[in-house]
Amino acid sequence: MLSPEGIFEVPAEYAEYGKYIERLNLDDFLKFYRDMARIRRFDNECTALQRQGQMGLWVQALGQEAAQIGSGYGVGPNDHMFPSYREHGVAITHGIDLMSIIKIMRGVNHGGWNPEETRFHLYAIVLATQVLHATGYAMGVNFDGLVGTGNPDVDQAVITYFGDGATAEGDVSEALLFAATTKAPLVFFCQNNQWAISSPVSSQTVVPLYLRGEGFGVPGIQVDGNDVLACYAVTAKHMDDARNGLGPSLIEALTYRVGAHTTSDDPTKYRPADELEYWQARDPLLRFEKFLRRQGVGDDFFEEVAKAGDELAEQIRAETFAMQNPPLENIFRHVYSDPHPMVAEQQAWLEGYEASFEEGEPS
Template identity: 55%
Template sequence: MTDSVVGSEVGVSTIDGGPDLVQLLTPAGERVEHPEYSHYVADLQPEDLRALYRDLVLVRRVDAEATALQRQGELGIWASLLGQEAAQVGSGRAMAPQDYAFPTYREHGVAWCRGVDPLNLLGLFRGVNHGGWDPNEKNFHLYTIVIGAQTLHATGYAMGIQRDHAVGTGEPGRDAAVIAYFGDGATSQGDVNEAFVFAAVQNAPVVFFCQNNQWAISEPSERQTRIPLYKRAAGFGFPGVRVDGNDVLAVYAVTKAALDNARNGNGPTFVEAFTYRMGAHTTSDDPTRYRVSAEVEVWKERDPISRLRAHLVANGMADEDFFNALDAESDELAAHVRQGCLDLPDPKPLDMFEHVYVDEHPLVAQERAEFAEYLESFADAGHEGGH
């Protein structure tokens, strides 16, 4: 296969990533090196590989439980990451503690890597909080629903730390980089292209991490661009690289190199993680209406978890005791997620006025008072025998 449609029986954008795809672990679990990109190295110990595998398995389990909870009416909606676990875990684990991430609404795996409790994510989609975590504590911004808007936020933040933290000094804990997550469809948004311009001319320490999952809801990649997405970066004046987004080792290596490059004062990088959205865009979407099952079957053979497991087993890095213990941990996490979601308290009506602005805002205060008076009218009616 090449950078083209596989055939009429598949009929959409199932492609292999082309000759520039950076891959360190084949779908069969074999370690390889790209002849032109040997500088991308995932020098990880067996315990590190087992930790990555654990991340992948637990992140997928959280996603599965959240999808089930939505189907049971416990969440309003859910954006599944099924199939994209390696892209998120690999990049999330490549971040240094001082780095800062700006996600979309699907980066549950990155949130996991940054220490965000999955129940905070479920609370957002249940409608009982606005995310619930402290972005400054986790160095992980709140989810952004507006497509592509977070790339401008990330670029502005990167320009800020560039000035505040003297990026490029090499001082431990002082240099920092920013990573902005978005999908292939977002590359068609003006905000994203404007962020590219600002980042390039300001030499901002930001990594633009695009998860190309082949579908912008129902729009395939070939209807969004005439060239591979990573090649767009050259037009803005910074490097772009395409990595196998289902290969957690390659994603880790490429992202780490891009973040190191940014921290060293060398400006932005565009990383295109070439992956696939195995499920629906969200739980309100039906992908069978616009893509065929043959394409999904092709990508099942590239599953990120299966390939790392094959590598661990083939090289004697994990035994059945490890996998059995992880299965038990996964079940415990699932129970925690299910019960924890049901136990999330409903917010009080007036809570919607909190945290809108850092300081008290006259208009918000007025609206809060008016709404409080409105709520009190129901209590008065009930006291008088009304309904």
């Protein structure tokens, strides 16, 4: 929809997607840009904090802002999202506190938010596991009779995010099958960022990934993942379809992992430099900035966004430096929902052991 020069044009065959953009106004566009810039600034700040030893690891979403912000805003207020571990952009479109993502990477907890409240579920580290959870959840939405009721205020759908690497896992294939056979209200959103650590997408598939669902009966569509408007429109349309009872579908968003897999990775060992240049020329923020400037948005706005980014960075640094370590009892909390004698016994032992040091020198 957006050319690299920021020219907006909807090809005739995608007119039904274009309608979703027609409903947006300038405030929506500015919100998209602000959030893309916010998440990029967050990402860069977190990479720096990791380098300073404040986090064990950082997982960059750099370059994938349009795919994440666009699709995140295409998700409705009753819908549920099942992310992988790189979806910081989707997270902020649904009110996840960025500090809670830092806590995961710092080792304070494994994800502190309540998925039932946020509808944004916890990060899944083991590839593709969340895709099956999303499928089961969507099956439950079906059982609850909240699909295709004709009342858009109650209908629900589910979206799950995963990468090109995860498509090789059996869980994605099984999820496509379960979703198809149960006609689950589910959108499979694959961010194809071209690399799974050091393995190119060509080692995960020999056919385009948007075709992966066809054999299971899950139709697919490919979208320019660096075009925030296209990602918004495609997600919104497919979530509507799922909510209306048309069953699952798969979206492949073509994007690029500009950064490393994580801060532990070194892409210069395996990735050609010209490839990075190719994608940087298609940078989602630059492209959208060009579009906004064509809409008459001026320097004032971009300066305000940059200033907000500085404030965010300062706040993140301060809150990270002030972050407390979790208490000892967190080791034993919530292992089970109901009481468990062994966990209680081991907690009592460790507390007694620790206390023996506080009371003075052991005799």
